[in-house]
Amino acid sequence: MAVEFDGGVVVGADSRTTTGSYIANRVTDKLTKVADYIYCCRSGSAADTQAVSDIVSYHLDFLQSETQEPPLVRTAAHLFKGMCYQYRDQLSAGIICAGWDKKDGGQVYSIPIGGMCVQQPFAIGGSGSTYIYGYVDSVFKTGMTQEECMKFVTNSLALAMMRDGSSGGVIRLAIITQKGVERKVIVGSDIPRFYEG
Amino acid sequence: MAAPCEMIRDLAFWKNGPEPGKIYNFSGSSTTSCANARQRTMQPTTTGTSVLGIKFNGGVMLAADMLGSYGSLARFRGISRVMKVNDCTVLAASGDYADFQYIKSTIEQKIIDDECLDDGFNHNPKSIFSWLTRVLYYRRSKFDPLWNVCVVGGLNEGEPFLGYVDKIGIAYEASIVATGFGQYVALPMLREIVEKKPNLTQDEAREALIKCLKILFYRDARSFNKFEIVVVTKDGALVEEPQSAETNWEVAHSVVGFN
Numbered sequence: 001m002a003v004e005f006d007g008g009v010v011v012g013a014d015s016r017t018t019t020g021s022y023i024a025n026r027v028t029d030k031l032t033k034v035a036d037y038i039y040c041c042r043s044g045s046a047a048d049t050q051a052v053s054d055i056v057s058y059h060l061d062f063l064q065s066e067t068q069e070p071p072l073v074r075t076a077a078h079l080f081k082g083m084c085y086q087y088r089d090q091l092s093a094g095i096i097c098a099g100w101d102k103k104d105g106g107q108v109y110s111i112p113i114g115g116m117c118v119q120q121p122f123a124i125g126g127s128g129s130t131y132i133y134g135y136v137d138s139v140f141k142t143g144m145t146q147e148e149c150m151k152f153v154t155n156s157l158a159l160a161m162m163r164d165g166s167s168g169g170v171i172r173l174a175i176i177t178q179k180g181v182e183r184k185v186i187v188g189s190d191i192p193r194f195y196e197g
Numbered sequence: 198m199a200a201p202c203e204m205i206r207d208l209a210f211w212k213n214g215p216e217p218g219k220i221y222n223f224s225g226s227s228t229t230s231c232a233n234a235r236q237r238t239m240q241p242t243t244t245g246t247s248v249l250g251i252k253f254n255g256g257v258m259l260a261a262d263m264l265g266s267y268g269s270l271a272r273f274r275g276i277s278r279v280m281k282v283n284d285c286t287v288l289a290a291s292g293d294y295a296d297f298q299y300i301k302s303t304i305e306q307k308i309i310d311d312e313c314l315d316d317g318f319n320h321n322p323k324s325i326f327s328w329l330t331r332v333l334y335y336r337r338s339k340f341d342p343l344w345n346v347c348v349v350g351g352l353n354e355g356e357p358f359l360g361y362v363d364k365i366g367i368a369y370e371a372s373i374v375a376t377g378f379g380q381y382v383a384l385p386m387l388r389e390i391v392e393k394k395p396n397l398t399q400d401e402a403r404e405a406l407i408k409c410l411k412i413l414f415y416r417d418a419r420s421f422n423k424f425e426i427v428v429v430t431k432d433g434a435l436v437e438e439p440q441s442a443e444t445n446w447e448v449a450h451s452v453v454g455f456n
Contacts, residue, residue, distance in 0.1 A: 085295050089239055112267065114242030116295035118276055130270070 001129070001156055002041060002098035002108040003122040003140075003149045008177030009098040009106040010146065012153035013041050014128065014161050015169030026169045035060045037181070038076045038099030039174050043126035044113065045092040052083050052093055073099040077109035077117055085115025094125045100176045122152075128160030128167035135159055146175060158192045241293035241344040243267050245278045246419045247379030248289040249409055250348045251387060252357040252372040253402035256430035257350035260406045261289045262413075263439055264421035271421060277436070279425050283308055284433040285352045286322045288329075291376045292345035292364060300329070300343060322351035322358040326368070334366025346376040351429045375409075378417040383409035399428065411442035 002011040013030035016023055030042050032050075034057040042049035056079045060071045077097040084093055091113075098108040110123040124136055136156055144152065154171055161167045171186040215221035248261045265273035279289040280301050288304065290297040304325065311319050326349040336342045342364045349360045361367075361374040373387040390405045391397070397405070406426060414422045422444065427436045 081298075085299065088242075088295065110273075112243060112272070114293065114295045116243050116265070116298050118265075118273055120273075120275075133270070 001122070001124045001153050002096045003144070003153055004098070004106040004108045005144055005146055005149045007106060007146065008100045008175060009108055010149040010153050010173060010175050011039050011041055011096070011098050012157050012171060012173045013126075014157055014167045015172060016161075016167055017046055018166050021165070023168075028169070029172060031172050031174050031183075033057070033181075034076055034097075035064070035071050035099065037070055037101060037176055038073055038097065039176060039181070040076075040080065041096040041098070041125065043094040043096075048091045048093040049095060052080065052091070052095070055083065056080055070101060072101045072103055073097065073107040073109065074101075074104070074119075077107075077111065077119075080109075080111045081115055081117035084111050084113075088113075088115045096123045096125050098123075098176070100178060102178075106176070124156070126160075126167065128157075128164035131163040132156050132160045146177075150175065154186060155192050159194060161191075162194070162196070238340050238342065239344065241296075243272065243294040244344075244419075245276075245291045245294055245297070246417055247375060247377040247383065247413055248278065248291045248346070248348045249379050249383050249387070249406050250289070250350050250359050250361075250374040251391075251397070251402050251406060252359050253397040253399055255357075255399065256352060256428060257287075257357045257359050258399070258402045258406060258426060258428050259287055259289045259348055259350050260410055260424055260426045261291070262410065262421045262424040264419070264423070265294045266419045269419070271419075274421055274423065275439075277425055279427045279436055280304070281427065281434045281436050282325055282351075283311075283319055285429060286320060286325055287350050287427045287429055287434050287436075288325065288347060289350075289427070290345045290347045293343070296343040296345050300332075300345065300347070322349055322353045322360070325349055326358070326360040326362065326370075329362050330366060330368040333362055333364060333368075337365045348374050348376065350427075351434065352431065355431070357429075378413055378420070379409065382412050382416055386412065399430070403428075407442055411444060414442060414444065 002009055011031055015028045017025040017028045032040050032042055032053045034040055034053055040053055059079050060076055063071050080095050080097050084091060094113050095111045100106050107119060108123050109117055109119050111117050122140060157171050171191055173184040175182045243265045250259045259279060261278040263275055264271055265276045281287050282304055329347055333343055344364050347362045351358050359374055360370045373391055375383045386409055387405060410424050414420050422441045423439055425436060425439055
């Protein structure tokens with residue numbers, strides 16, 4: 001999940017990778033750096049998304065050497081899109097590309113399966129996202145502060161993790177602003193609890 | 198005496214495997230019999246529903262809602278399915294949104310090339326229509342379609358132009374076009390309106406489209422009440438601001454139970 005605010009973005013993800021119903025990794029880091037100020041949230045096939053983000057990261061690094069400037073978030077998103085669209089029949093990758101750049105500030109781009117690319121104020125993805133469409137629609141408002149965004153992401157992920165068997169573990173957050181990237185991990189009893197039936 | 202293939206089947210080397218002399222269908226949506234493993238007829242993922250188009254006196258008007266459906270999920274509720282090609286041409290598409298984005302960026306590059314060439318010749322609705330038909334038919338023939346149904350509209354040398362192109366390369370021109378659910382719901386309504394008054398004004402055309410979009414919102418489960426209208430007149434092409442149709446649910450009050 002990623003949310004844009006004035007000055008940056010908050011990206012968040014759970015930490016569960018499954019092979020069928022076995023949890024192969026319960027502390028995965030699904031928030032992958034592709035550039036100093038650009039991260040991507042990976043969902044779908046772990047192999048596919050790792051491969052694609054490695055390649056995009058390489059291209060962005062090359063671009064940075066050529067232009068002597070940090071890459072734009074839009075550029076990263078379109079690189080993801082290019083790959084996900086061209087190889088759409090072989091890939092199973094849902095990616096949210098978010099970050100900060102000097103030109104347009106905080107931005108969130110959604111690149112779902114199929115390879116389209118669309119900018120949104122916030123984006124959710126992955127198997128757990130289906131359970132929280134109603135929640136995010138009811139809570140989201142424009143003009144939230146960084147702290148409000150963090151709470152929004154944390155609560156949404158917590159709810160999804162409680163309902164989706166393929167989601168769980170810890171909540172990883174990354175706050176990307178002009179100042180840099182601040183990473184946080186929310187574990188155990190710090191994860192918000194709601195009605196548990 | 199059993200036939201040779203029956204005898205071979207009786208030997209039962211394997212179950213559910215390739216049968217000698219028969220073509221084996223690997224799992225997935227592909228059913229091609231060619232040796233080329235790259236051929237495939239894909240599944241669309243994020244899709245757009247109906248597109249409507251109507252000619253009026255002095256121009257052409259297209260309309261499409263702003264929804265990208267992910268199966269039955271109304272996932273992207275603010276995407277534009279129309280594009281302004283240049284001042285005399287517009288295009289709208291239903292079907293796979295990623296393929297529409299590909300078509301859009303290819304056409305945008307063509308227009309940039311036009312501007313660079315600066316030879317006085319620019320793409321017009323007929324040429325975009327013709328090109329799109331060829332591309333869509335070519336991809337269909339490779340069993341790798343661009344999963345879209347496109348509507349091309351505009352002013353071709355001053356004359357209103359409206360065309361429909363399918364993902365299998367069916368293409369035709371008409372004074373009213375619709376894709377998807379629109380073919381069943383909107384086309385009959387538009388036909389009635391146009392038969393009564395063949396030369397519509399711009400406002401009458403807009404009213405007709407909005408009426409159809411309203412009914413589509415009532416009846417199409419993959420529609421959304423937020424749409425864009427794009428108009429082409431001699432003054433140019435304009436993608437209007439997103440708007441919604443007024444819906445009337447009064448009839449609900451007179452329905453009780455199910456008998």
